Amino acid sequence: MDLFDVLAIVLTLTAGFSYLNYRFIRLPVTIGVMVIAACCKVTGDTLYSGCDRLV
Numbered sequence: 001m002d003l004f005d006v007l008a009i010v011l012t013l014t015a016g017f018s019y020l021n022y023r024f025i026r027l028p029v030t031i032g033v034m035v036i037a038a039c040c041k042v043t044g045d046t047l048y049s050g051c052d053r054l055v
Helices: 003-026 029-052
Strands: none
Touching: 003 029
């Protein structure tokens, strides 16, 4: 995956998080995106740590 692909994914995720914040959470934009990203990180870390036991 090159730099362009990574930037496209990050930009798409940020736009999606901004939409979710605008539509449902209604926090200020910067705080809302940060909160959603932090929740996704915690959830991803939890799911990924369970996968380590499967290998």
